[in-house]
Amino acid sequence: MTSVKRQVEVFVAGCPLCKGVATLLKGLACPSCEVVFHDLRGGDEVFSRAQGYGVNAVPAVVIDGQLVECCVRGTVEEETLRASGIGVACECGCGCGLPGG
Numbered sequence: 341m342t343s344v345k346r347q348v349e350v351f352v353a354g355c356p357l358c359k360g361v362a363t364l365l366k367g368l369a370c371p372s373c374e375v376v377f378h379d380l381r382g383g384d385e386v387f388s389r390a391q392g393y394g395v396n397a398v399p400a401v402v403i404d405g406q407l408v409e410c411c412v413r414g415t416v417e418e419e420t421l422r423a424s425g426i427g428v429a430c431e432c433g434c435g436c437g438l439p440g441g
Contacts, residue, residue, distance in 0.1 A: 345374040346425055349402040351390045353380045361399035361416045368418070368427035401426075 352358035369375045378386045393402045400411040410420035
C-alpha cells in the first residue's frame with residue numbers, strides 16, 4: 341500500500357509568534373504529516389502561494405490545500421490543529437489520520 345501523507349504548509353515571516361507556531365508544529369507532526377515551511381520574506385512566489393490559500397495574516401497553516409479554520413480567525417490553536425489531523429498518525433498507512441483507517 342502506498343502511503344499518502346497529509347500535506348501541511350506553514351506560512352511564517354520570522355516573528356516571535358511564527359517561531360512559536362513552527363515549534364508547535366514540529367512537535368505535533370507525526371509520520372503521516374509532511375510539513376513544509378514557507379517564509380513570506382522569500383519573495384513574490386511565496387506571497388502569491390499564501391494569497392491563493394486566502395492567508396491574510398501569519399502565522400498560518402494550510403492542510404491538504406485548505407486554510408485551517410483557526411487561521412481564518414487569526415490565531416493558530418493546538419486543539420484545532422489536532423482536530424484537523426496534525427499529530428494523529430494513520431494506522432492504515434494511507435495518511436487519513438484516523439485510527440484503523
